[in-house]
Amino acid sequence: MHAVAFIMKKSGSNACLLLVGFFVFAAGVRSQLTTDYYKTTCPNLPKIVRKVVQSAIMNETRMAASLLRLHFHDCFVNGCDASILLDGSDGEKYAFPNVNSVRGFEVVDAIKSAVESACNETVSCADILAIAARDSVVLSGGPSWRVSLGRRDGLVANQTGANNNLPSPTDALDTIISKFAAVGLNVTDVVTLSGGHTIGQARCTTFSTRLYNFSGTDAADTTLNSNLASQLEALCPENGDGNVTTSLDQNSTDLFDNHYFKNLLSNKGILFSDQELYSSDAAASTTMSLVESYSNSSYLFFQNFVNSMIKMGNISPLTGSNGEIRTNCRVINS
Numbered sequence: 001m002h003a004v005a006f007i008m009k010k011s012g013s014n015a016c017l018l019l020v021g022f023f024v025f026a027a028g029v030r031s032q033l034t035t036d037y038y039k040t041t042c043p044n045l046p047k048i049v050r051k052v053v054q055s056a057i058m059n060e061t062r063m064a065a066s067l068l069r070l071h072f073h074d075c076f077v078n079g080c081d082a083s084i085l086l087d088g089s090d091g092e093k094y095a096f097p098n099v100n101s102v103r104g105f106e107v108v109d110a111i112k113s114a115v116e117s118a119c120n121e122t123v124s125c126a127d128i129l130a131i132a133a134r135d136s137v138v139l140s141g142g143p144s145w146r147v148s149l150g151r152r153d154g155l156v157a158n159q160t161g162a163n164n165n166l167p168s169p170t171d172a173l174d175t176i177i178s179k180f181a182a183v184g185l186n187v188t189d190v191v192t193l194s195g196g197h198t199i200g201q202a203r204c205t206t207f208s209t210r211l212y213n214f215s216g217t218d219a220a221d222t223t224l225n226s227n228l229a230s231q232l233e234a235l236c237p238e239n240g241d242g243n244v245t246t247s248l249d250q251n252s253t254d255l256f257d258n259h260y261f262k263n264l265l266s267n268k269g270i271l272f273s274d275q276e277l278y279s280s281d282a283a284a285s286t287t288m289s290l291v292e293s294y295s296n297s298s299y300l301f302f303q304n305f306v307n308s309m310i311k312m313g314n315i316s317p318l319t320g321s322n323g324e325i326r327t328n329c330r331v332i333n334s
């Protein structure tokens with residue numbers, strides 16, 4: 001089904017304003033990976049992945065966001081090597097930014113099993129995450145691109161790395177910029193990829209420090225729109241259930257568009273780290289002008305999002321004889 005038709009059916013939103021068939025091809029990005037890596041060994045791979053992702057999103061719209069985030073959280077720790085998928089209490093799944101938060105593992109299992117049926121022991125779990133992330137963006141109404149492939153799967157998880165390297169919603173902008181720089185991503189990538197928050201949900205616990213200071217009831221964060229603050233306080237009472245969720249983009253929850261950036265201009269970023277891109281002192285000389293540009297041009301946002309996703313997908317891939325092709329994404333081969 002066409003992406004726009006799909007999202008209109010799912011959300012009933014005003015998706016007709018979207019750029020239809022917005023294809024941007026990977027140009028000028030250097031990589032050890034190639035877009036035709038499985039052309040002869042698994043020619044139907046794109047169709048197989050798309051079908052499972054589509055049915056997962058039909059079942060639960062939010063799954064698109066969850067799959068996009070899985071790829072991001074994989075790539076920032078030991079590179080894009082599917083280390084996040086490894087089970088075990090010492091794994092990345094149980095790191096603070098991931099536990100009770102990242103989701104989509106069962107969908108990845110379903111994709112892997114469909115792929116294994118067609119092309120036994122050929123396609124890595126890391127590549128599946130990259131394709132599923134792209135498909136999730138497309139099926140939510142966002143841009144498409146040709147995914148670079150040929151990653152192999154890591155043999156170890158890195159829980160400490162997940163705790164230290166992944167950005168936190170309470171991080172100041174300079175910290176976030178440093179965490180992106182540590183994996184080779186620049187300030188443009190920070191702003192652009194933060195636009196992934198145009199879809200998906202956040203738990204109260206990830207932004208409640210903006211609503212209450214812990215010595216009283218005064219709003220702790222003056223860069224949060226006061227009407228939105230009241231709504232969020234009603235949803236997330238002090239000492240309430242921190243797992244209740246709200247949309248990261250309150251304007252168009254399930255649609256991949258540039259409303260995330262428009263929201264920042266009216267102090268409606270949900271996470272402290274979101275609003276930092278526009279409202280912090282550091283933003284004036286770094287990120288603010290790009291937020292403004294994206295709020296005016298979904299075309300520019302889409303184009304840059306494609307470039308930044310390809311860059312992120314290229315973080316330290318395992319190739320050649322490094323790593324392995326896991327048969328079960330949750331465990332290394334025996």
Ligand code: HEM
Nearest residue numbers: 065066069072101167168169193196200201202203206273
């Ligand atoms: C810039 C630093 C970032 C920070 C601090 C951050 C933080 C967060 C937090 C706290 C949540 C909510 C998690 C929860 O409630 O359990 C979240 C959700 C999400 N993030 Fe980020 N994130 C960042 C960058 C990114 C990037 C680069 C992407 C992808 C390109 C991304 C995609 C998402 C998506 C799609 C969701 C919703 C997931 C769902 O609904 O399951 N984020 N992020």
